[in-house]
Amino acid sequence: MTEPQSPPSWYARTAVSGGISRPPLTGDASCDVCIIGGGLTGISAALNLAERGYDVVLIEQQRIGWGASGRNGGQICTAFSGGMEKIESAIGKADARRAWDMALEAKRILADRASRHGIECDLSWGYLYAALSRHQQRGLGEMRDQWVDDYGYDQPVALLSPEEMQEKVASTRYVGGLYDPEAGHLHVLDYLLGLARAAQAAGARLHEGTQALSITTGAQPGVRTASGTIRCQHLILATNGYLGRLEPRLRPYVMPVGSFVCTTEVIGQERLAGLIADNLAIAECNHILNYFRPTRDGRLMFGGGANYSAIDPPSLRFYLTRKLHKVFPQLADVKIDQAWSGLIGITASRIPHFGRLDGNVYYAQGFSGQGVALSGLAGLLMAEAVSGQAERLDVFGRIRHMPFPGGPLRTPALVLAMLYFRLLDLVGR
């Protein structure tokens, strides 16, 4: 049997693993709740359920964090990437308000968990949305008004002029920005591994190198692995962009989109501080956006691009170097040390897809690039639903999602969509 892998990334190289063993599951097993997927969503569900006294078995086909959770940009964002107006039109103002409150709760969950379990993960607050056109800057102004006036966001979010923006980010690319003090960044794999340790300490059984080959649903769902069957009362699907063909009823609603991240060689804290003030995380407003932030060891982490065909560019380093130099031409002498890719699970509306199938199968997917915080909420909501309190999960369950085209049209339709988004970015929309 091949050893389960961690994908190569700066996170994997620098994470504090804790040396805990999570051997593959052998033979049959039974439990109250079986969770498929060892990312932030699955581990968060495992921790919440184990704390409530449930007997939990979680299986991960590779290593904990092998999916998007262990290799993303590490940025903690406010609200939902699809925007509140889409949620309002899908479920009405009152439920949109509850969804907003839960999105804020998601950030608190992350901070509370890190502090309660003593997880050292370089949590840092302060976030900038960067506008590349006047149209985008107007959009940021409208977003600020909506957050503050309609939803009562009590943080001093501030629109920044081009000059103020340049004081924060040493790039001439931006015409303005929006500062959010209650968003930020972290070492996401250290955080996830800390959560996994807490889940195990609470009694959850975590098994790496164990793939779910198929599932059966019903009063007692079953999960078939290479060496046996797991029987459970409740099943949680936490596979997001890596769902594959495991559950055909969920597949049309989540599209795996490739995104690319790199870290530069060490450029030192002083030079970094001259590029980005106050250890901020930054995300552009483009549809196919760049996002970047400093790392604890004096590098710049830079992510960008999107690939709807899920095939990486021939040279990720070259691809990302070009993007990085467009933002920071002054880094022409700086080499990229490591580059990697991962799959973001997106929905058509960019609003996450949470819900239930058959009464006892729960899922949370399609965080659309904002799952670092929202996945912790998803895990909690699914644990609540297993405990018989599904009201909060059902707020999201009421959102009707559009399926992506299926069959042979799936990839061509998405490639066309990407060309369309590129065009919008080119004209600053």
Ligand SMILES: Cc1cc2nc3c(=O)[nH]c(=O)nc-3n(C[C@H](O)[C@H](O)[C@H](O)COP(=O)(O)OP(=O)(O)OC[C@H]3O[C@@H](n4cnc5c(N)ncnc54)[C@H](O)[C@@H]3O)c2cc1C
């Ligand atoms: C390059 C990149 C950058 C990103 N940047 C950010 C960011 O800065 N901020 C942000 O908020 N979000 C970001 N995201 C999105 C964020 O990482 C995800 O929303 C979040 O990690 C989703 O967590 P998850 O646990 O639901 O899914 P994942 O972390 O993808 O975990 C799913 C797991 O399920 C496992 N699995 C799948 N099928 C099976 C099976 N059959 N049997 C067993 N195991 C299985 C997979 O191996 C995988 O580990 C980024 C994503 C990527 C790819």
